[in-house]
Structures are given as structure tokens and as C-alpha cells.
Amino acid sequence: MLLISCPWCGERDEVEFHYGGESHIAYPDDPEAITDDAWGEFLFVRNNPSGEFRERWLHTHGCRRWFNLLRDTSTHEIVRSYRMGESADQSSGAERESD
């Protein structure tokens, strides 16, 4: 069982959440000006690293808010959760406990 820490509600079981894909994907500044290939890349191409990855999650069965999670995809360790508009580095959200 994976415990996910919502920045508002605290640690909850993963079944309360919905995965929303990679976070921090910027919407094109001028969507009328970009090519079809650039649109395709914006919509469908995502990173898939083995290691730390920033992703969006929705607390579906809780506060119903979106937030970001920094997670290690190779170990499933959750490094930090943080609210939308914050960066992974300036989090006021929950952090993993030190070893």
C-alpha cells in the first residue's frame, strides 16, 4: 500500500487519489502560432524517467484538490508533496521524514 501525503489533508491511502500525469507542463504562449507537430508534442509527449519525477495528483475522495508530488519512480518513494503554484524546492507541504 502506498501512502500519499496531500498538502491539505496529510497522509492517506493511494486509493483516495487519482493520477494526473506529469506536472509543470506549460501551455503554449501562442497556441495559434505553433505547428501540428508542436501541438502533438505538447499533448502527448511526456518524460518517463527512472528516478525523481514531478507529477500531478487529485485527492478525489478527500479535499478534491489538485497538488504536485515529487516521487522516485524506481523506488516509489515520495520525496515531497506541494501545492499548485509552488515549486518542488519551496514546498510548504509534507516532506519525507529524514532517515
Ligand SMILES: [Zn+2]
Ligand atoms: Zn486532500
